[in-house]
Amino acid sequence: MPASRHHITLNEIKTLIWKEVTLEWRQKYALSGMLLYVVSTVFVCYLSFNLRRNQLTPIVWNTLFWIILLFTAVNAIAKSFSQERHGRLLYYYNLCSPQAIVISKIIYNSLVMSVLSGLGFIFYAFVMGNPIQDNGLFSICILLASIGFASVLTLIAGIASKADNSATLMAVLSFPIILPMLLMTIRLAKNAMDGLDWSVSTDEITTLLSIDLIVITLSYLLFPYLWRS
Amino acid sequence: MRKIWWKILCIVIIFYVIIMGFIGPVPRLAIINESIRNTYFHVALWLAMTTLLLLSMVFSVRYLMKGNIKDDDIASEVAKAAIFFGILGCLTGSVWANYTWGDPWPNDPKLNGAAVGILIYLAYLLLRSSFEDEQRRARISSVYNIFAFAVFIPIIYILPRLTDSLHPGSGGNSTFGSYDFDNNIRKVFYPAVIGYILLGLWIAELRIRIKQINRVREEALIE
Numbered sequence: 001m002p003a004s005r006h007h008i009t010l011n012e013i014k015t016l017i018w019k020e021v022t023l024e025w026r027q028k029y030a031l032s033g034m035l036l037y038v039v040s041t042v043f044v045c046y047l048s049f050n051l052r053r054n055q056l057t058p059i060v061w062n063t064l065f066w067i068i069l070l071f072t073a074v075n076a077i078a079k080s081f082s083q084e085r086h087g088r089l090l091y092y093y094n095l096c097s098p099q100a101i102v103i104s105k106i107i108y109n110s111l112v113m114s115v116l117s118g119l120g121f122i123f124y125a126f127v128m129g130n131p132i133q134d135n136g137l138f139s140i141c142i143l144l145a146s147i148g149f150a151s152v153l154t155l156i157a158g159i160a161s162k163a164d165n166s167a168t169l170m171a172v173l174s175f176p177i178i179l180p181m182l183l184m185t186i187r188l189a190k191n192a193m194d195g196l197d198w199s200v201s202t203d204e205i206t207t208l209l210s211i212d213l214i215v216i217t218l219s220y221l222l223f224p225y226l227w228r229s
Numbered sequence: 230m231r232k233i234w235w236k237i238l239c240i241v242i243i244f245y246v247i248i249m250g251f252i253g254p255v256p257r258l259a260i261i262n263e264s265i266r267n268t269y270f271h272v273a274l275w276l277a278m279t280t281l282l283l284l285s286m287v288f289s290v291r292y293l294m295k296g297n298i299k300d301d302d303i304a305s306e307v308a309k310a311a312i313f314f315g316i317l318g319c320l321t322g323s324v325w326a327n328y329t330w331g332d333p334w335p336n337d338p339k340l341n342g343a344a345v346g347i348l349i350y351l352a353y354l355l356l357r358s359s360f361e362d363e364q365r366r367a368r369i370s371s372v373y374n375i376f377a378f379a380v381f382i383p384i385i386y387i388l389p390r391l392t393d394s395l396h397p398g399s400g401g402n403s404t405f406g407s408y409d410f411d412n413n414i415r416k417v418f419y420p421a422v423i424g425y426i427l428l429g430l431w432i433a434e435l436r437i438r439i440k441q442i443n444r445v446r447e448e449a450l451i452e
Contacts, residue, residue: 002272012410127303132440155372155376155381156376159356159369159372159373162369163356163359163360163369164359165359169355169359170355172352172355173352173356176345176346176348176349176352177349177376177377177380179345179384180342180345180380180383180388184388204273207388211383214378214379214380214383215380218375218376218379222372222375222376225293225368225371225372226368226369226370226372
Protein backbone atom coordinates (compact mmCIF):
# COMPACT_ATOMS: atom_id res chain seq x y z
CA MET A 1 0.00 0.00 0.00
CA PRO A 2 2.59 2.64 0.89
CA ALA A 3 3.95 2.83 -2.61
CA SER A 4 7.50 3.97 -2.29
CA ARG A 5 7.60 6.64 -4.89
CA HIS A 6 11.04 5.69 -6.00
CA HIS A 7 13.51 2.99 -5.24
CA ILE A 8 15.81 3.78 -2.40
CA THR A 9 19.32 4.51 -3.42
CA LEU A 10 22.55 4.39 -1.52
CA ASN A 11 22.97 8.02 -2.36
CA GLU A 12 19.72 8.91 -0.64
CA ILE A 13 20.73 7.03 2.52
CA LYS A 14 24.14 8.71 2.50
CA THR A 15 22.56 12.14 2.23
CA LEU A 16 20.14 11.38 5.04
CA ILE A 17 22.91 10.13 7.35
CA TRP A 18 24.93 13.22 6.52
CA LYS A 19 21.90 15.35 7.37
CA GLU A 20 21.62 13.65 10.78
CA VAL A 21 25.31 14.25 11.46
CA THR A 22 25.07 17.91 10.48
CA LEU A 23 21.97 18.40 12.61
CA GLU A 24 23.67 16.77 15.57
CA TRP A 25 26.76 18.88 15.08
CA ARG A 26 24.77 22.11 14.95
CA GLN A 27 22.96 21.38 18.19
CA LYS A 28 25.82 19.89 20.12
CA TYR A 29 23.92 19.79 23.39
CA ALA A 30 22.14 16.57 22.42
CA LEU A 31 25.25 14.44 21.92
CA SER A 32 27.21 16.06 24.71
CA GLY A 33 24.15 15.63 26.91
CA MET A 34 24.17 11.89 26.24
CA LEU A 35 27.91 11.71 26.86
CA LEU A 36 27.46 13.49 30.16
CA TYR A 37 24.62 11.09 30.95
CA VAL A 38 26.91 8.07 30.54
CA VAL A 39 29.73 9.64 32.48
CA SER A 40 27.56 10.71 35.39
CA THR A 41 25.76 7.36 35.56
CA VAL A 42 29.10 5.55 35.66
CA PHE A 43 30.29 7.93 38.33
CA VAL A 44 27.17 7.41 40.43
CA CYS A 45 27.76 3.65 40.23
CA TYR A 46 31.41 4.09 41.09
CA LEU A 47 30.65 6.18 44.16
CA SER A 48 27.83 3.88 45.23
CA PHE A 49 30.13 0.86 45.07
CA ASN A 50 33.10 2.80 46.35
CA LEU A 51 33.32 1.22 49.76
CA ARG A 52 33.21 -2.28 48.36
CA ARG A 53 35.08 -1.80 45.12
CA ASN A 54 37.43 -4.70 45.66
CA GLN A 55 34.45 -6.95 46.28
CA LEU A 56 32.90 -6.17 42.90
CA THR A 57 32.71 -9.58 41.24
CA PRO A 58 33.18 -9.88 37.44
CA ILE A 59 29.49 -10.75 37.06
CA VAL A 60 28.37 -7.58 38.83
CA TRP A 61 30.91 -5.54 36.87
CA ASN A 62 29.62 -6.91 33.59
CA THR A 63 25.90 -6.64 34.36
CA LEU A 64 26.22 -3.12 35.69
CA PHE A 65 28.05 -1.99 32.55
CA TRP A 66 25.39 -3.35 30.21
CA ILE A 67 22.52 -1.98 32.24
CA ILE A 68 24.14 1.47 32.09
CA LEU A 69 24.47 1.06 28.32
CA LEU A 70 20.85 -0.08 28.03
CA PHE A 71 19.57 3.04 29.74
CA THR A 72 21.89 5.21 27.70
CA ALA A 73 20.66 3.62 24.48
CA VAL A 74 16.99 4.06 25.40
CA ASN A 75 17.55 7.71 26.24
CA ALA A 76 19.75 8.47 23.25
CA ILE A 77 17.52 6.84 20.65
CA ALA A 78 14.19 7.95 22.12
CA LYS A 79 14.79 11.43 20.79
CA SER A 80 15.60 10.35 17.23
CA PHE A 81 12.03 11.00 16.11
CA SER A 82 10.61 13.30 18.73
CA GLN A 83 13.44 15.77 18.19
CA GLU A 84 12.25 16.84 14.78
CA ARG A 85 9.29 19.08 14.30
CA HIS A 86 6.15 17.83 12.61
CA GLY A 87 6.48 20.10 9.61
CA ARG A 88 9.98 18.99 8.89
CA LEU A 89 8.95 15.32 9.02
CA LEU A 90 6.30 16.02 6.42
CA TYR A 91 8.93 17.67 4.28
CA TYR A 92 11.15 14.58 4.43
CA TYR A 93 8.18 12.45 3.61
CA ASN A 94 7.74 14.30 0.36
CA LEU A 95 11.40 14.10 -0.50
CA CYS A 96 12.50 10.55 0.21
CA SER A 97 11.19 7.06 0.69
CA PRO A 98 10.40 5.90 4.26
CA GLN A 99 12.70 2.90 3.85
CA ALA A 100 15.64 5.20 3.21
CA ILE A 101 14.73 7.21 6.29
CA VAL A 102 14.53 4.23 8.63
CA ILE A 103 17.73 2.66 7.30
CA SER A 104 19.61 5.92 7.62
CA LYS A 105 18.29 6.39 11.16
CA ILE A 106 19.37 2.88 12.12
CA ILE A 107 22.85 3.39 10.70
CA TYR A 108 23.19 6.79 12.31
CA ASN A 109 21.95 5.52 15.69
CA SER A 110 24.38 2.60 15.47
CA LEU A 111 27.21 5.07 14.94
CA VAL A 112 26.10 7.20 17.87
CA MET A 113 25.71 4.16 20.10
CA SER A 114 29.16 2.85 19.13
CA VAL A 115 30.73 6.17 20.04
CA LEU A 116 28.76 6.47 23.28
CA SER A 117 29.40 2.91 24.41
CA GLY A 118 33.06 3.04 23.40
CA LEU A 119 33.68 6.21 25.40
CA GLY A 120 31.44 4.91 28.17
CA PHE A 121 33.49 1.72 28.34
CA ILE A 122 36.78 3.62 28.54
CA PHE A 123 35.51 5.74 31.41
CA TYR A 124 33.90 2.74 33.13
CA ALA A 125 37.12 0.72 32.91
CA PHE A 126 39.04 3.76 34.16
CA VAL A 127 37.08 4.16 37.40
CA MET A 128 35.81 0.64 38.05
CA GLY A 129 38.90 -1.30 36.97
CA ASN A 130 39.27 -3.48 33.89
CA PRO A 131 39.02 -7.24 34.53
CA ILE A 132 38.70 -8.11 30.81
CA GLN A 133 41.15 -10.65 29.43
CA ASP A 134 40.15 -10.53 25.76
CA ASN A 135 39.76 -6.88 24.77
CA GLY A 136 39.28 -7.70 21.08
CA LEU A 137 36.23 -9.88 21.67
CA PHE A 138 34.83 -7.35 24.11
CA SER A 139 35.12 -4.61 21.46
CA ILE A 140 33.25 -6.81 18.99
CA CYS A 141 30.65 -7.35 21.68
CA ILE A 142 30.26 -3.59 22.19
CA LEU A 143 29.95 -3.07 18.45
CA LEU A 144 27.34 -5.83 18.03
CA ALA A 145 25.37 -4.52 21.00
CA SER A 146 25.42 -0.97 19.61
CA ILE A 147 24.07 -2.11 16.26
CA GLY A 148 21.49 -4.36 17.92
CA PHE A 149 20.25 -1.77 20.42
CA ALA A 150 20.06 0.87 17.69
CA SER A 151 18.09 -1.33 15.30
CA VAL A 152 15.55 -2.47 17.91
CA LEU A 153 15.12 0.92 19.49
CA THR A 154 14.78 2.92 16.28
CA LEU A 155 11.46 1.33 15.33
CA ILE A 156 10.23 1.44 18.94
CA ALA A 157 11.17 5.13 19.12
CA GLY A 158 9.14 5.69 15.96
CA ILE A 159 6.15 3.95 17.55
CA ALA A 160 6.51 5.73 20.89
CA SER A 161 6.90 9.16 19.30
CA LYS A 162 3.39 8.86 17.88
CA ALA A 163 1.85 8.58 21.34
CA ASP A 164 1.47 11.25 23.97
CA ASN A 165 3.42 9.93 26.95
CA SER A 166 6.27 8.75 24.81
CA ALA A 167 8.95 8.61 27.53
CA THR A 168 7.15 5.97 29.61
CA LEU A 169 5.98 4.14 26.53
CA MET A 170 9.49 3.98 25.14
CA ALA A 171 10.75 2.16 28.25
CA VAL A 172 7.74 -0.14 28.57
CA LEU A 173 7.77 -1.14 24.90
CA SER A 174 11.49 -1.55 24.50
CA PHE A 175 12.68 -3.29 27.69
CA PRO A 176 10.96 -6.66 27.19
CA ILE A 177 11.78 -6.65 23.47
CA ILE A 178 15.43 -5.87 23.98
CA LEU A 179 15.89 -8.42 26.77
CA PRO A 180 16.94 -11.45 24.69
CA MET A 181 19.54 -9.31 23.00
CA LEU A 182 20.77 -7.95 26.32
CA LEU A 183 21.10 -11.45 27.81
CA MET A 184 23.03 -12.71 24.79
CA THR A 185 25.31 -9.68 24.93
CA ILE A 186 25.97 -10.15 28.64
CA ARG A 187 26.87 -13.78 28.03
CA LEU A 188 29.18 -12.91 25.14
CA ALA A 189 30.81 -10.20 27.24
CA LYS A 190 31.33 -12.70 30.06
CA ASN A 191 33.14 -15.01 27.63
CA ALA A 192 35.37 -12.11 26.64
CA MET A 193 36.06 -11.30 30.29
CA ASP A 194 37.07 -14.88 31.02
CA GLY A 195 39.29 -14.89 27.95
CA LEU A 196 37.64 -17.97 26.51
CA ASP A 197 38.48 -19.14 23.02
CA TRP A 198 36.51 -17.38 20.27
CA SER A 199 35.04 -20.65 19.06
CA VAL A 200 33.06 -20.87 22.34
CA SER A 201 31.29 -17.62 21.50
CA THR A 202 30.21 -18.36 17.92
CA ASP A 203 26.74 -19.40 19.15
CA GLU A 204 26.17 -16.06 20.85
CA ILE A 205 27.54 -14.08 17.91
CA THR A 206 25.34 -15.85 15.36
CA THR A 207 22.27 -15.48 17.60
CA LEU A 208 22.94 -11.76 18.02
CA LEU A 209 23.46 -11.30 14.29
CA SER A 210 20.29 -13.19 13.44
CA ILE A 211 18.23 -11.14 15.91
CA ASP A 212 19.70 -8.01 14.30
CA LEU A 213 18.77 -9.30 10.87
CA ILE A 214 15.16 -10.06 11.87
CA VAL A 215 14.74 -6.69 13.53
CA ILE A 216 16.23 -4.68 10.67
CA THR A 217 14.12 -6.51 8.08
CA LEU A 218 10.99 -5.88 10.12
CA SER A 219 11.85 -2.21 10.57
CA TYR A 220 12.37 -1.92 6.83
CA LEU A 221 9.01 -3.54 6.09
CA LEU A 222 6.93 -1.93 8.83
CA PHE A 223 8.22 1.62 8.98
CA PRO A 224 6.34 2.83 5.86
CA TYR A 225 3.04 2.06 7.65
CA LEU A 226 4.11 3.87 10.76
CA TRP A 227 5.25 6.84 8.77
CA ARG A 228 1.88 7.52 7.25
CA SER A 229 -0.01 8.19 10.45
CA MET B 230 -29.02 -17.89 14.20
CA ARG B 231 -25.30 -17.44 14.07
CA LYS B 232 -23.27 -20.53 13.46
CA ILE B 233 -23.18 -22.19 16.83
CA TRP B 234 -21.84 -25.63 15.98
CA TRP B 235 -18.30 -24.72 16.92
CA LYS B 236 -19.41 -23.38 20.27
CA ILE B 237 -21.13 -26.65 21.04
CA LEU B 238 -18.03 -28.48 19.84
CA CYS B 239 -15.93 -26.29 22.14
CA ILE B 240 -18.06 -27.12 25.20
CA VAL B 241 -18.04 -30.83 24.39
CA ILE B 242 -14.27 -30.88 23.93
CA ILE B 243 -13.58 -28.91 27.10
CA PHE B 244 -15.75 -31.26 29.18
CA TYR B 245 -14.11 -34.26 27.51
CA VAL B 246 -10.69 -32.86 28.36
CA ILE B 247 -11.59 -32.12 31.98
CA ILE B 248 -13.16 -35.53 32.58
CA MET B 249 -10.61 -37.60 30.67
CA GLY B 250 -7.82 -35.38 31.97
CA PHE B 251 -8.60 -36.28 35.56
CA ILE B 252 -9.71 -39.90 35.30
CA GLY B 253 -8.22 -41.15 32.01
CA PRO B 254 -5.28 -43.57 31.94
CA VAL B 255 -1.82 -42.01 31.96
CA PRO B 256 1.67 -43.53 31.83
CA ARG B 257 3.42 -44.06 35.18
CA LEU B 258 6.63 -42.07 35.35
CA ALA B 259 8.97 -41.40 38.23
CA ILE B 260 8.85 -37.96 39.91
CA ILE B 261 6.16 -36.71 37.53
CA ASN B 262 3.60 -39.33 38.68
CA GLU B 263 0.02 -38.15 38.40
CA SER B 264 1.09 -34.58 37.70
CA ILE B 265 1.55 -35.62 34.07
CA ARG B 266 -2.16 -34.79 33.76
CA ASN B 267 -1.12 -31.17 33.83
CA THR B 268 0.10 -31.66 30.24
CA TYR B 269 -3.53 -31.34 29.17
CA PHE B 270 -3.78 -27.96 30.82
CA HIS B 271 -0.37 -26.32 30.99
CA VAL B 272 1.19 -27.40 27.69
CA ALA B 273 -2.08 -27.22 25.78
CA LEU B 274 -2.74 -23.71 27.09
CA TRP B 275 0.64 -22.53 25.85
CA LEU B 276 0.11 -24.02 22.42
CA ALA B 277 -3.34 -22.45 22.23
CA MET B 278 -1.87 -19.11 23.28
CA THR B 279 0.80 -19.24 20.57
CA THR B 280 -1.80 -20.11 17.95
CA LEU B 281 -3.99 -17.21 19.04
CA LEU B 282 -1.05 -14.82 18.96
CA LEU B 283 -0.19 -16.00 15.47
CA LEU B 284 -3.78 -15.36 14.46
CA SER B 285 -3.64 -11.92 16.03
CA MET B 286 -0.51 -11.13 14.03
CA VAL B 287 -2.11 -12.34 10.81
CA PHE B 288 -5.03 -9.98 11.37
CA SER B 289 -2.64 -7.12 12.10
CA VAL B 290 -0.94 -7.79 8.77
CA ARG B 291 -4.34 -7.86 7.11
CA TYR B 292 -5.24 -4.54 8.69
CA LEU B 293 -2.07 -2.95 7.34
CA MET B 294 -2.76 -4.32 3.88
CA LYS B 295 -6.45 -3.47 3.66
CA GLY B 296 -7.10 -0.82 6.29
CA ASN B 297 -10.32 -2.36 7.54
CA ILE B 298 -10.84 -1.46 11.21
CA LYS B 299 -12.63 -4.76 11.84
CA ASP B 300 -9.35 -6.63 11.36
CA ASP B 301 -7.75 -4.55 14.08
CA ASP B 302 -10.64 -5.33 16.45
CA ILE B 303 -10.06 -9.02 15.85
CA ALA B 304 -6.30 -8.71 16.30
CA SER B 305 -6.60 -6.90 19.62
CA GLU B 306 -9.30 -9.08 21.14
CA VAL B 307 -7.61 -12.32 20.09
CA ALA B 308 -4.39 -11.00 21.63
CA LYS B 309 -6.27 -10.30 24.88
CA ALA B 310 -7.64 -13.83 24.97
CA ALA B 311 -4.10 -15.09 24.34
CA ILE B 312 -2.74 -13.06 27.26
CA PHE B 313 -5.46 -14.55 29.47
CA PHE B 314 -4.34 -18.04 28.41
CA GLY B 315 -0.73 -17.05 28.96
CA ILE B 316 -1.44 -16.07 32.56
CA LEU B 317 -3.38 -19.31 33.12
CA GLY B 318 -0.48 -21.21 31.54
CA CYS B 319 1.93 -19.57 33.96
CA LEU B 320 -0.27 -20.45 36.95
CA THR B 321 -0.75 -24.09 35.94
CA GLY B 322 2.96 -24.35 35.21
CA SER B 323 3.70 -22.89 38.61
CA VAL B 324 1.58 -25.56 40.32
CA TRP B 325 3.36 -28.25 38.34
CA ALA B 326 6.80 -26.87 39.05
CA ASN B 327 5.99 -26.71 42.75
CA TYR B 328 5.43 -30.47 42.92
CA THR B 329 8.02 -31.78 40.46
CA TRP B 330 10.89 -29.27 40.69
CA GLY B 331 10.15 -28.23 44.27
CA ASP B 332 9.83 -24.53 43.58
CA PRO B 333 6.86 -22.59 42.18
CA TRP B 334 9.16 -20.28 40.18
CA PRO B 335 12.54 -21.92 39.51
CA ASN B 336 15.06 -19.72 37.74
CA ASP B 337 14.51 -21.27 34.33
CA PRO B 338 15.02 -19.51 30.98
CA LYS B 339 11.70 -20.66 29.63
CA LEU B 340 9.78 -19.36 32.63
CA ASN B 341 11.53 -16.03 32.47
CA GLY B 342 10.95 -15.92 28.73
CA ALA B 343 7.26 -16.53 29.32
CA ALA B 344 7.12 -13.68 31.81
CA VAL B 345 8.87 -11.39 29.32
CA GLY B 346 6.47 -12.51 26.59
CA ILE B 347 3.50 -11.55 28.72
CA LEU B 348 5.15 -8.20 29.48
CA ILE B 349 5.54 -7.57 25.73
CA TYR B 350 1.85 -8.12 25.16
CA LEU B 351 0.83 -6.08 28.20
CA ALA B 352 2.89 -3.28 26.65
CA TYR B 353 0.85 -3.81 23.48
CA LEU B 354 -2.34 -3.18 25.46
CA LEU B 355 -0.79 -0.09 27.05
CA LEU B 356 0.18 1.20 23.61
CA ARG B 357 -3.39 0.71 22.40
CA SER B 358 -4.83 2.62 25.29
CA SER B 359 -2.63 5.65 24.67
CA PHE B 360 -4.31 6.70 21.42
CA GLU B 361 -7.62 8.45 21.03
CA ASP B 362 -8.01 8.23 17.29
CA GLU B 363 -9.17 4.80 16.14
CA GLN B 364 -7.37 4.51 12.81
CA ARG B 365 -4.15 5.85 14.22
CA ARG B 366 -4.30 3.43 17.15
CA ALA B 367 -5.04 0.55 14.81
CA ARG B 368 -2.16 1.29 12.51
CA ILE B 369 0.52 1.89 15.14
CA SER B 370 -0.47 -1.00 17.36
CA SER B 371 -0.59 -3.31 14.33
CA VAL B 372 3.00 -2.40 13.59
CA TYR B 373 3.96 -3.16 17.18
CA ASN B 374 1.97 -6.39 17.22
CA ILE B 375 3.86 -7.79 14.23
CA PHE B 376 7.16 -6.71 15.71
CA ALA B 377 6.22 -8.22 19.09
CA PHE B 378 5.31 -11.60 17.61
CA ALA B 379 8.61 -11.78 15.74
CA VAL B 380 10.45 -11.26 19.03
CA PHE B 381 8.12 -13.43 21.11
CA ILE B 382 8.78 -16.65 19.16
CA PRO B 383 12.57 -16.61 19.68
CA ILE B 384 12.11 -15.77 23.38
CA ILE B 385 9.81 -18.72 24.03
CA TYR B 386 10.85 -21.38 21.55
CA ILE B 387 14.41 -20.74 20.38
CA LEU B 388 16.49 -19.06 23.08
CA PRO B 389 15.61 -21.56 25.88
CA ARG B 390 16.81 -24.38 23.66
CA LEU B 391 20.25 -22.82 23.47
CA THR B 392 20.64 -22.77 27.24
CA ASP B 393 20.08 -25.22 30.04
CA SER B 394 16.44 -25.39 30.88
CA LEU B 395 14.45 -27.70 33.08
CA HIS B 396 11.81 -27.94 30.38
CA PRO B 397 11.78 -30.82 27.93
CA GLY B 398 13.52 -30.14 24.65
CA SER B 399 16.22 -27.89 26.05
CA GLY B 400 19.74 -28.26 27.29
CA GLY B 401 20.01 -31.95 26.43
CA ASN B 402 16.59 -32.88 27.85
CA SER B 403 14.64 -34.86 25.33
CA THR B 404 11.49 -33.44 23.79
CA PHE B 405 8.05 -34.53 24.83
CA GLY B 406 7.14 -36.60 21.81
CA SER B 407 10.08 -38.93 22.12
CA TYR B 408 9.17 -41.41 24.81
CA ASP B 409 6.63 -40.36 27.40
CA PHE B 410 3.91 -39.18 25.06
CA ASP B 411 1.87 -42.34 24.58
CA ASN B 412 -1.40 -42.74 22.73
CA ASN B 413 -3.57 -42.25 25.82
CA ILE B 414 -2.12 -38.81 26.29
CA ARG B 415 -2.40 -37.94 22.62
CA LYS B 416 -6.11 -38.76 22.67
CA VAL B 417 -6.73 -36.03 25.22
CA PHE B 418 -3.91 -33.62 24.44
CA TYR B 419 -4.75 -32.76 20.82
CA PRO B 420 -8.47 -32.20 21.52
CA ALA B 421 -7.41 -30.04 24.48
CA VAL B 422 -5.40 -27.73 22.23
CA ILE B 423 -8.29 -27.42 19.78
CA GLY B 424 -10.78 -26.90 22.60
CA TYR B 425 -8.76 -24.08 24.15
CA ILE B 426 -8.27 -22.39 20.78
CA LEU B 427 -12.04 -22.52 20.20
CA LEU B 428 -12.67 -21.17 23.70
CA GLY B 429 -10.26 -18.31 23.06
CA LEU B 430 -11.96 -17.50 19.77
CA TRP B 431 -15.31 -17.56 21.51
CA ILE B 432 -14.15 -15.12 24.20
CA ALA B 433 -12.67 -12.89 21.49
CA GLU B 434 -15.81 -13.09 19.37
CA LEU B 435 -18.04 -11.92 22.22
CA ARG B 436 -15.76 -8.99 22.95
CA ILE B 437 -15.52 -8.04 19.27
CA ARG B 438 -19.30 -8.00 19.03
CA ILE B 439 -19.56 -5.78 22.11
CA LYS B 440 -17.00 -3.45 20.57
CA GLN B 441 -18.85 -3.26 17.28
CA ILE B 442 -22.19 -2.64 18.95
CA ASN B 443 -20.62 0.17 20.96
CA ARG B 444 -19.17 1.66 17.79
CA VAL B 445 -22.51 1.63 16.03
CA ARG B 446 -24.18 3.22 19.06
CA GLU B 447 -21.54 5.92 19.27
CA GLU B 448 -21.98 6.74 15.61
CA ALA B 449 -25.72 6.91 16.08
CA LEU B 450 -25.18 9.28 18.99
CA ILE B 451 -23.01 11.58 16.92
CA GLU B 452 -25.57 11.73 14.16
